[in-house]
Amino acid sequence: MVTFPTLRPRRLRKNKLIRDLVAETNLTTSGLIQPIFIKENINEPEKIESMPGVYRYPPNDHLIKFIEEVYSSGVRNFILFGIPSFKDEFASSAYDKNGIIQKSLRLLRQTFGEKILLITDECTDEYTSHGHCGIITQKDGKLCVNNDESLKVHALIAVSQAEAGADIIAPSSMMDGVVGAIRKALDEAGFTDTAIMSYSVKYASTFYSPFREAAYSKPSFGDRRGYQMDPRNAFEALKEASLDIEEGADILMVKPAHTYLDVIRLVKDHFPEYPLAAYHVSGEYSMIKAAAINGWIDEKTAVLEITTAIKRAGADLIITYYANDIARWIKEGVPF
Ligand code: PBG
Numbered sequence: 001m002v003t004f005p006t007l008r009p010r011r012l013r014k015n016k017l018i019r020d021l022v023a024e025t026n027l028t029t030s031g032l033i034q035p036i037f038i039k040e041n042i043n044e045p046e047k048i049e050s051m052p053g054v055y056r057y058p059p060n061d062h063l064i065k066f067i068e069e070v071y072s073s074g075v076r077n078f079i080l081f082g083i084p085s086f087k088d089e090f091a092s093s094a095y096d097k098n099g100i101i102q103k104s105l106r107l108l109r110q111t112f113g114e115k116i117l118l119i120t121d122e123c124t125d126e127y128t129s130h131g132h133c134g135i136i137t138q139k140d141g142k143l144c145v146n147n148d149e150s151l152k153v154h155a156l157i158a159v160s161q162a163e164a165g166a167d168i169i170a171p172s173s174m175m176d177g178v179v180g181a182i183r184k185a186l187d188e189a190g191f192t193d194t195a196i197m198s199y200s201v202k203y204a205s206t207f208y209s210p211f212r213e214a215a216y217s218k219p220s221f222g223d224r225r226g227y228q229m230d231p232r233n234a235f236e237a238l239k240e241a242s243l244d245i246e247e248g249a250d251i252l253m254v255k256p257a258h259t260y261l262d263v264i265r266l267v268k269d270h271f272p273e274y275p276l277a278a279y280h281v282s283g284e285y286s287m288i289k290a291a292a293i294n295g296w297i298d299e300k301t302a303v304l305e306i307t308t309a310i311k312r313a314g315a316d317l318i319i320t321y322y323a324n325d326i327a328r329w330i331k332e333g334v335p336f
Pocket of ligand 1: 121122123124125126172207208209210211212217280281282283
């Protein structure tokens with residue numbers, strides 16, 4: 001005789017209303033952060049070949065128009081990346097009062113006041129002639145990134161970004177002690193209310209390649225494996241996160257996101273009291289985009305499924321080149 005089950009999980013999947021009623025994870029627009037590339041000495045937006053649909057903006061009406069468009073979708077948070085026309089060994093254009101990011105921050109503050117949240121990526125790789133995330137010195141006859149010399153430059157950049165109006169500074173260099181150095185410098189300069197979102201757990205990932213084309217920040221020699229994390233390690237993430245917490249980080253981050261869901265879960269479980277950001281990076285964006293352009297996947301459903309997975313893994317905030325689209329799609333209703 002056939003016995004029929006009395007426990008039937010399918011009852012709660014009967015239709016969309018009941019699925020929405022019991023959904024454990026819901027994407028929210030308030031947790032989305034839109035990255036923006038801002039480039040010096042151009043007048044029109046420029047296409048980025050490796051990231052279809054993403055542009056480099058000049059700090060003028062074009063940038064304002066783009067932010068207005070994203071704002072009207074509901075996104076309020078932006079992380080800015082600067083592309084300077086001048087580079088040197090010391091990243092001096094990164095802490096210039098009239099640098100690309102400083103100029104843009106003032107323009108956006110003037111235009112939008114407190115209506116938008118402005119986060120700045122704090123690093124040197126876009127500003128150095130060698131493309132590394134710090135200062136290069138010789139050690140045992142070899143060129144290497146000098147950790148403690150680099151801290152001084154990162155502190156200068158952070159303070160100049162805060163001065164120009166950044167709400168949150170996001171150090172992405174993976175130098176040891178960078179969060180502490182920045183916190184101290186910000187406090188001494190009177191920016192005690194400027195928050196730090198640390199790229200705490202940032203892996204040496206091949207999925208940053210499209211970004212490096214977008215921002216012209218590929219290292220001219222060597223790679224970043226001496227400072228970014230080894231993709232084979234998960235528990236080491238806890239060491240990185242706990243050091244950043246001790247040094248004064250307000251928000252933690254795991255990067256990339258889609259390929260490191262286990263790490264997001266691990267960090268969230270260990271430090272649930274800290275807001276956790278996840279960065280869905282350029283390569284993760286471009287892979288979906290390429291498949292969508294070829295008609296191999298449905299872009300909206302794929303993006304919403306992946307972004308929901310990132311949130312389900314434990315991310316509170318998500319940095320994504322799809323932020324504008326996701327916000328519009330949430331309004332239309334998710335297709336689950
Ligand atoms: C460093 C920085 C990088 C990204 C964000 N901040 C590049 C790198 O570490 O090489 C990558 C972001 C992405 O791939 O979308 N300033």
